[in-house]
Amino acid sequence: MRLQGFGHPLFNGVPHVVRRNDPYWRNPTVVKKSASLERPRGINHAAYRCRDAEQTRWFYEDVLGLPLATAPVFEDVPGTGERIPYMHLFFQLGNGETIAFFDQPETADESKFARAHSFDRHLALEVPDEASLLAWQKQINEAGVSCLGPVDHGFVKSVYMYDPNGLQVELTCRTGAWEEEMSDPARARASIAEWSQRMRAEKERRFGAAAIDRRSRRR
Ligand SMILES: [Fe+2]
Numbered sequence: 001m002r003l004q005g006f007g008h009p010l011f012n013g014v015p016h017v018v019r020r021n022d023p024y025w026r027n028p029t030v031v032k033k034s035a036s037l038e039r040p041r042g043i044n045h046a047a048y049r050c051r052d053a054e055q056t057r058w059f060y061e062d063v064l065g066l067p068l069a070t071a072p073v074f075e076d077v078p079g080t081g082e083r084i085p086y087m088h089l090f091f092q093l094g095n096g097e098t099i100a101f102f103d104q105p106e107t108a109d110e111s112k113f114a115r116a117h118s119f120d121r122h123l124a125l126e127v128p129d130e131a132s133l134l135a136w137q138k139q140i141n142e143a144g145v146s147c148l149g150p151v152d153h154g155f156v157k158s159v160y161m162y163d164p165n166g167l168q169v170e171l172t173c174r175t176g177a178w179e180e181e182m183s184d185p186a187r188a189r190a191s192i193a194e195w196s197q198r199m200r201a202e203k204e205r206r207f208g209a210a211a212i213d214r215r216s217r218r219r
Contacts, residue, residue, distance in 0.1 A: 043097045045090060046123060050101040050165045051113050053087050059163050060099065063143045064125075066091040069098060093125065101165070113166040122168035130157055133173045147171075155181035 050056040053071065060066045071089040076082065086104035093099070116122070127133050133150060137159045140147040149159035158172040203212050 042095070045098040045100040047100040047102065048123075048165060048167055049108060049112055050089075050103050051108065051110075052164070053089055053101070053103040055164045056089065056101050056103070059145070060091040063140055063145055064091075064169070066093060066099065099123065113164075115162055115166045116168065118160075118168045118170075122170055124158070124170040124172050127171055127173050129173050130175075133157060133159060133171055136171050 057068055057071075061068050069090045069092045071087055073085060073087050075085050077084055077086070084104060084106050086102055088100060088102055090098045090100045127136060130150075137147045137149065140159075140161060145161050147159050147161040150157045151160070152175075155175055155177040156172045157175060158170045160168060160170050163169050200212075
């Protein structure tokens with residue numbers, strides 16, 4: 001079975017401490033919605049740079065089983081018109097979403113492919129259940145790619161590896177706790193309010209208040 005799609009939203013491990021007397025809890029921010037617009041329905045593509053198209057094809061198609069869908073070559077960079085050729089390749093997940101890569105050697109060097117910290121950048125792909133997760137882990141290790149875990153995060157279980165481009169790839173399956181975890185936006189907003197208060201001084205030191213409070217260019 002092919003991988004199903006992108007995994008859990010960004011997981012930050014913040015404990016869900018809800019204070020009933022917290023002003024934020026009593027009067028949670030109203031989520032602004034555009035009444036007439038359907039929310040984006042999925043991920044069309046997530047795009048990354050690759051060192052080498054064939055090396056990347058090997059990993060995503062031969063190791064992870066995601067078929068190569070297209071790999072057009074372009075001679076000009078969109079927008080700038082610079083004549084620097086590049087390839088744009090796409091791999092297809094089980095639900096039709098895609099993962100894309102750019103291969104443009106003239107604007108790359110090896111530093112672009114250093115292994116990124118998972119908090120900076122990682123890609124989580126969802127598999128149906130834990131049995132599938134463990135079967136994938138075994139198959140990936142047998143293909144010669146180090147695949148570590150599983151790690152139990154409570155609402156998901158995950159295994160981790162790096163692709164040839166320094167991108168951490170996570171395979172993850174939902175547990176029975178997923179629905180409850182994802183079903184309480186008021187709790188999530190309260191968590192952000194508490195976290196923001198706790199980290200405010202540190203962030204002002206690092207980024208400055210203006211950078212933290214910026215919301216729009218129209219001010
Ligand atoms: Fe993750």
